[in-house]
Amino acid sequence: MPNDAPAGDIFLDVFDQAPQRVLAPGDALVHAGESASDVFNIVSGMLMVSRFGRDGRRQVLGFLFPNNFVGLTATEKYFFTVEAVAPSIVASRNRDLLTERLASDPAAEQAFVSMVFRVMENLVDLAYSLGQRTARERLAVFVLYLRHRYRLSTHVPDDDEQLLTLELPMSRTDIADFLGLKKETVSRSFSQLEAAQMIERIGSHRLRILDIAGLRELAGVDDFASPARLESPHVAKP
Amino acid sequence: MPNDAPAGDIFLDVFDQAPQRVLAPGDALVHAGESASDVFNIVSGMLMVSRFGRDGRRQVLGFLFPNNFVGLTATEKYFFTVEAVAPSIVASRNRDLLTERLASDPAAEQAFVSMVFRVMENLVDLAYSLGQRTARERLAVFVLYLRHRYRLSTHVPDDDEQLLTLELPMSRTDIADFLGLKKETVSRSFSQLEAAQMIERIGSHRLRILDIAGLRELAGVDDFASPARLESPHVAKP
DNA sequence: CGAAACTTTGAGACCCTTCAATTACCGTGG
DNA sequence: CCACGGTAATTGAAGGGTCTCAAAGTTTCG
Numbered sequence: 001m002p003n004d005a006p007a008g009d010i011f012l013d014v015f016d017q018a019p020q021r022v023l024a025p026g027d028a029l030v031h032a033g034e035s036a037s038d039v040f041n042i043v044s045g046m047l048m049v050s051r052f053g054r055d056g057r058r059q060v061l062g063f064l065f066p067n068n069f070v071g072l073t074a075t076e077k078y079f080f081t082v083e084a085v086a087p088s089i090v091a092s093r094n095r096d097l098l099t100e101r102l103a104s105d106p107a108a109e110q111a112f113v114s115m116v117f118r119v120m121e122n123l124v125d126l127a128y129s130l131g132q133r134t135a136r137e138r139l140a141v142f143v144l145y146l147r148h149r150y151r152l153s154t155h156v157p158d159d160d161e162q163l164l165t166l167e168l169p170m171s172r173t174d175i176a177d178f179l180g181l182k183k184e185t186v187s188r189s190f191s192q193l194e195a196a197q198m199i200e201r202i203g204s205h206r207l208r209i210l211d212i213a214g215l216r217e218l219a220g221v222d223d224f225a226s227p228a229r230l231e232s233p234h235v236a237k238p
Numbered sequence: 239m240p241n242d243a244p245a246g247d248i249f250l251d252v253f254d255q256a257p258q259r260v261l262a263p264g265d266a267l268v269h270a271g272e273s274a275s276d277v278f279n280i281v282s283g284m285l286m287v288s289r290f291g292r293d294g295r296r297q298v299l300g301f302l303f304p305n306n307f308v309g310l311t312a313t314e315k316y317f318f319t320v321e322a323v324a325p326s327i328v329a330s331r332n333r334d335l336l337t338e339r340l341a342s343d344p345a346a347e348q349a350f351v352s353m354v355f356r357v358m359e360n361l362v363d364l365a366y367s368l369g370q371r372t373a374r375e376r377l378a379v380f381v382l383y384l385r386h387r388y389r390l391s392t393h394v395p396d397d398d399e400q401l402l403t404l405e406l407p408m409s410r411t412d413i414a415d416f417l418g419l420k421k422e423t424v425s426r427s428f429s430q431l432e433a434a435q436m437i438e439r440i441g442s443h444r445l446r447i448l449d450i451a452g453l454r455e456l457a458g459v460d461d462f463a464s465p466a467r468l469e470s471p472h473v474a475k476p
Numbered sequence: 477c478g479a480a481a482c483t484t485t486g487a488g489a490c491c492c493t494t495c496a497a498t499t500a501c502c503g504t505g506g
Numbered sequence: 507c508c509a510c511g512g513t514a515a516t517t518g519a520a521g522g523g524t525c526t527c528a529a530a531g532t533t534t535c536g
Contacts, residue, residue, distance in 0.1 A: 172484095173482090183482090184484080186483095187485080190483095191484075204483055
């Protein structure tokens with residue numbers, strides 16, 4: 001599941017000195033249907049969470065950055081797949097260890113629950129994008145989303161210059177399956193954002209943000225996080 | 239947030255003898271942006287959870303049935319709106335009461351967390367529908383979703399005859415905003431399902447399922463719940 | 477350096493949307 | 507109980523955005 005990682009995810013200390021795994025792009029960390037006995041924490045790199053339909057269609061649910069947790073599930077089996085999109089290192093622990101940690105420390109439990117809610121809000125944002133936004137808008141949101149996640153993961157100030165250059169280790173197909181589009185549409189939409197002077201492509205896996213205000217305007221959000229969360233219009237009953 | 243209600247949501251006992259509110263269709267229970275100091279439980283009727291964009295676009299996130307909980311949020315403000323779509327009765331409690339209940343009873347806490355994960359899985363299903371399915375498929379899923387939720391809410395056996403007749407108290411626009419479509423498309427897709435002998439419309443707010451196998455085939459799921467959760471194909475790395 | 481894979485761009489088709497008109501539903505009042 | 511008016515739902519026709527199919531260009535990596 002997608003997942004933010006603000007400072008205080010203290011429960012992540014269960015991964016201190018945990019065994020680590022090295023993943024190459026394309027390597028799977030968990031397959032849907034597998035037993036969910038282990039939980040994970042991203043040490044470095046980038047991973048992708050997705051859900052498959054029986055006919056092979058795929059919805060990417062989010063991307064995972066360093067200090068993001070993997071292992072949310074209601075049942076004892078994962079119903080989503082997690083795989084690396086960039087070379088990555090992942091720490092793993094038995095789920096029971098986490099469960100004990102949470103049970104014995106209310107602050108950790110609290111931090112965990114709060115993380116779960118952040119994941120849920122990310123899913124709500126994704127649903128809003130998929131259901132309501134156009135292709136160009138979705139891509140603008142995506143760029144801001146990546147920037148936001150890089151910022152959380154690096155703890156760099158929000159206006160830092162280096163956040164204007166973004167790495168895109170995933171393929172166009174991955175982006176397409178995240179945004180509910182086809183890869184050709186993703187390419188075309190990138191071209192349009194570039195023509196509008198909002199971004200500049202640097203090769204095919206890096207871009208530079210030229211007009212963040214324009215992107216925010218197009219996306220309809222100030223930051224990626226919390227669009228329309230503070231106040232909003234709603235259907236008036238005459 | 240959408241929400242299933244299997245038997246053991248024992249934490250709902252905090253709503254015993256709680257004050258109740260009566261809502262008419264269109265009445266809001268919570269507005270996005272409002273303080274989240276209260277939590278709620280649906281006693282009867284049907285409500286709808288939605289998220290608004292600043293330009294007025296709306297994504298409906300789910301529908302709420304009796305014994306569904308309202309009040310999930312990471313922050314102290316709600317970022318979604320909940321309103322009645324049918325005449326409803328809702329019980330309310332101060333959030334602190336629930337917090338104490340959960341803190342003092344591990345079983346209740348466990349049940350609560352499990353409910354949160356179910357909500358999350360519903361959001362994942364929604365994202366999959368919005369991103370990957372066609373209009374007709376989405377509507378087929380919607381019909382099965384309603385049936386599934388009615389079943390959970392009534393505790394009637396899965397093959398019960400009465401689950402073949404469904405009430406649709408919400409408007410076509412509500413359905414459209416749930417499925418990421420326009421109301422005309424919803425109408426047309428209903429017509430197509432009817433022409434395909436899968437459903438029969440009875441007035442505009444009731445329908446009868448004629449071919450549940452066909453709907454499941456079209457939706458790509460056996461039941462509404464857990465499509466592709468058990469096992470799934472996934473991208474092979476050549 | 478060269479081949480394979482990925483990305484971009486183009487042209488045409490299709491599905492959903494938009495705009496518009498008709499029909500059905502439903503609450504109100506006679 | 508029926509007539510009426512307003513709102514919601516359905517259906518039709520035309521348009522637009524995204525998808526499909528195809529080819530050219532670029533990147534990556536052995």
